[in-house]
Every structure is written in C-alpha cells, then in structure tokens.
Amino acid sequence: xxxxxxxxxxxxxxxxxxxxxxxxxxxxxxxxxxxxxxxxxxxxxxxxxxxxxxxxxxxxxxxxxxxxxxxxxxxxxxxxxxxxxxxxxxxxxxxxxxxxxxxxxxxxxxxxxxxxxxxxxxxxxxxxxxxxxxxxxxxxxxxxxxxxxxxxxxxxxxxxxxxxxxxxxxxxxxxxxxxxxxxxxxxxxxxxxxxxxxxxxxxxxxxxxxxxxxxxxxxxxxxxxxxxxxxxxxxxxxxxxxxxxxxxxxxxxxxxxxxxxxxxxxxxxxxxxxxxxxxxxxxxxxxxxxxxxxxxxxxxxxxxxxxxxxxxxxxxxxxxxxxxxxxxxxxxxxxxxxxxxxxxxxxxxxxxxxxxxxxxxxxxxxxxxxxxxxxxxxxxxxxxxxxxxxxxxxxxxxxxxxxxx
Numbered sequence: 001x002x003x004x005x006x007x008x009x010x011x012x013x014x015x016x017x018x019x020x021x022x023x024x025x026x027x028x029x030x031x032x033x034x035x036x037x038x039x040x041x042x043x044x045x046x047x048x049x050x051x052x053x054x055x056x057x058x059x060x061x062x063x064x065x066x067x068x069x070x071x072x073x074x075x076x077x078x079x080x081x082x083x084x085x086x087x088x089x090x091x092x093x094x095x096x097x098x099x100x101x102x103x104x105x106x107x108x109x110x111x112x113x114x115x116x117x118x119x120x121x122x123x124x125x126x127x128x129x130x131x132x133x134x135x136x137x138x139x140x141x142x143x144x145x146x147x148x149x150x151x152x153x154x155x156x157x158x159x160x161x162x163x164x165x166x167x168x169x170x171x172x173x174x175x176x177x178x179x180x181x182x183x184x185x186x187x188x189x190x191x192x193x194x195x196x197x198x199x200x201x202x203x204x205x206x207x208x209x210x211x212x213x214x215x216x217x218x219x220x221x222x223x224x225x226x227x228x229x230x231x232x233x234x235x236x237x238x239x240x241x242x243x244x245x246x247x248x249x250x251x252x253x254x255x256x257x258x259x260x261x262x263x264x265x266x267x268x269x270x271x272x273x274x275x276x277x278x279x280x281x282x283x284x285x286x287x288x289x290x291x292x293x294x295x296x297x298x299x300x301x302x303x304x305x306x307x308x309x310x311x312x313x314x315x316x317x318x319x320x321x322x323x324x325x326x327x328x329x330x331x332x333x334x335x336x337x338x339x340x341x342x343x344x345x346x347x348x349x350x351x352x353x354x355x356x357x358x359x360x361x362x363x364x365x366x367x368x369x370x371x372x373x374x375x376x377x378x379x380x381x382x383x384x385x386x387x388x389x390x391x392x393x394x395x396x397x398x399x400x401x402x403x404x405x
Contacts, residue, residue, distance in 0.1 A: 037137065046284065071280045072281050073245060083160060102163060113308060119371075155337065156340040164347050167347060194243070224269050297373045313382075338389075
C-alpha cells in the first residue's frame with residue numbers, strides 16, 4: 001500500500017485532476033445502472049482517492065476545497081429554487097402543520113439522544129436540527145407514477161420550506177453560541193439580524209434579481225452570471241452577520257425560484273452545478289473520512305448510530321401518522337408521506353459538515369467525528385430506504401385508484 005500511495009503522489013496536478021474528472025463522469029453512470037444514489041458512489045470515491053486512501057488528492061486540497069464550497073452553496077440554492085411556489089400557496093396551511101410536526105418531533109428526538117449520550121445542550125440542539133429537515137429524493141418516483149400533484153405529495157413538498165428554513169436557522173444560532181458563548185443579548189441580536197436579513201434577501205435582493213433576470217432574458221450569459229452573483233452576494237451577506245453562507249444561498253434560491261426556472265442562463269448554471277461543483281462537494285466529504293477510523297467509530301458508537309437512525313425513522317413516522325389522522329388520508333397515503341420525508345441528504349450533510357468545521361476558542365468542534373460519521377450512515381440508510389418505500393407505496397396508491405402508470 002505505501003508503494004501505491006507513493007506512486008499516485010508522484011502524479012502531476014493535471015493527471016490527478018483527470019482522475020477526479022473521470023470519476024465524476026463514470027461514478028454517476030455506474031450508480032444509475034445499479035439504482036444507487038450517486039451521492040453514495042461519490043462519497044466512496046472520495047474515500048478511495050483521498051488522503052486517507054490512495055492519496056491521489058493531497059492532505060490540504062485547496063482547489064478541491066474551493067470547488068466543494070461553491071458546490072455546497074449551489075446545492076442549497078437549487079434546493080430553494082426547486083420549491084414550487086404555486087403548489088405551496090395552495091396547501092401552505094396543511095404543509096405548515098406537517099412541516100411543524102416533521103420538524104419538531106425529529107428535532108426533539110435528536111435533542112434527547114444528544115443529552116442521553118452526553119453532548120452539551122448546543123451540540124444536542126444541533127443534532128436535533130440535523131434530523132429535522134428532509135430531502136425529496138423520492139419525488140421523481142411520484143412524478144413517474146403520475147401522483148406528484150396529489151395532496152399527500154404536495155403537502156410533503158411544501159413542508160420542505162418550513163423544515164429547511166427551520167433547520168438552517170437553528171444551525172445559525174448554534175454556530176453563533178458555540179463560537180461566541182451564550183448570552184441572552186448575543187442571541188437576541190442574532191435573532192434581530194436574522195429578522196432583518198431574511199426579508200432583505202427574499203424581498204429586496206430577490207425582487208431585484210427577478211427584475212434583472214426578466215430584463216436579461218435575451219442574453220443567457222448575463223442570466224448565468226447574474227444568478228451566480230446573487231448566490232455569492234446572499235452568501236456574503238450571511239457571513240457579515242455571522243450566519244453560515246448556505247443560509248443565504250438557500251434564501252436567494254427561494255426568492256428567485258419561479259423566474260430562475262424559466263431562465264435559459266440558469267439551465268446552464270444548473271448543468272454546471274449538478275455535474276461539476278456539487279459532485280466535488282460530495283467527493284470532498286469522502287476526502288475527510290479515514291475508513292479505519294470510521295469503522296472503529298461505528299463499532300465504538302454503535303448505540304449512537306442505532307439511536308439516531310431509529311429515532312429519525314420513528315419520529316418521521318409519528319409525524320406522518322398524525323397528519324394522516326388529521327386529514328383522513330388513506331393508510332398508503334400516510335405511508336407515502338412518511339417515506340418522502342425520510343431521506344436526509346443535501347441540507348443535512350451540508351449542515352453537519354459546517355457544524356463539524358466550526359471550532360470555538362477552546363479548539364472544540366460543535367459536533368465531533370462520531371456524530372459526523374453517524375450522519376453519513378444516516379444519509380446512506382435513508383437515501384436507500386426512502387426512495388425504495390416511496391416506489392412501493394406510490395405503486396399501491398396507483399393500483400388502488402385504478403390508474404395506470
């Protein structure tokens with residue numbers, strides 16, 4: 001093994017870059033062939049070629065870190081853009097109820113788990129927030145089945161607004177307290193800054209961005225540059241008030257979504273993000289993972305892993321069950337809501353990495369490596385389980401309603 005790593009370390013930078021780009025091309029294709037989430041394949045690839053593997057990537061990959069940072073911002077901006085405003089307006093009250101339940105119950109579960117395993121209250125609250133959002137990996141399955149505009153699917157989609165915003169705001173407060181210490185005045189100031197910043201981005205910068213996108217509709221290059229500029233501007237604004245930049249990226253995505261979706265320049269940016277920058281982000285997470293340490297951590301912290309994964313599955317189920325009872329959905333529709341709200345991928349992974357990289361004056365990470373590794377296990381389990389169950393329950397709903405695929 002040392003001879004192999006020395007061999008790869010002798011490669012010139014362009015040769016290393018060609019290997020990375022080859023993986024970005026091949027890994028998603030292989031994952032699609034075997035019906036695997038591409039994020040899992042990219043994480044594994046990052047482990048293999050990273051500093052703890054074959055060392056094709058150096059210990060401090062400056063270029064890769066930059067690409068990953070941009071990818072993380074794009075990931076969150078796209079998450080905001082993908083929220084369907086017209087559907088959300090139609091069912092926002094019911095989405096608010098489910099969003100509140102599927103945020104509060106997993107968050108409370110995570111806080112209890114954090115306290116039980118000895119984490120201090122800020123870390124425990126952060127662990128709770130990591131369980132509170134969801135990624136709609138199963139949504140394309142409902143589109144194929146022809147039920148994507150049904151009430152259970154639309155309610156779950158709309159709830160994403162509340163869970164993502166809530167999780168990111170909790171993250172912002174936790175980061176501030178961990179770095180600066182807790183005081184009622186500092187938390188109050190941070191909340192006031194949030195109350196100013198969020199409307200400023202969504203109403204102020206968002207409306208200006210939408211107007212400019214409409215003016216530049218004949219020039220794709222200007223649309224491309226404008227969306228990228230708005231993302232960086234919102235992220236920079238978040239940094240000024242000590243917020244994590246991904247909060248700004250998500251907010252600007254939420255603000256410009258309807259107009260950006262119609263902009264051809266955005267299509268080019270989306271293509272670039274989905275095929276280059278965001279895959280770099282997933283690869284970069286793999287670079288951090290030492291497989292031996294990961295395995296030992298999982299063995300030493302198996303109760304934590306089981307508690308987090310089991311707690312998420314159970315709390316999301318309870319939230320879906322309550323909504324099913326309140327709105328009198330069928331059993332299969334309730335299970336569909338549950339399965340759609342299970343996957344924890346995009347926002348969860350980005351927030352966990354930010355929390356791990358946040359260090360206070362005493363050199364303490366907000367969450368430690370066992371929690372980060374647990375989140376990665378959670379991501380893998382739910383990325384498989386959620387879409388698999390969504391396909392099953394969607395099929396049963398279509399079958400029972402007499403629809404044909």
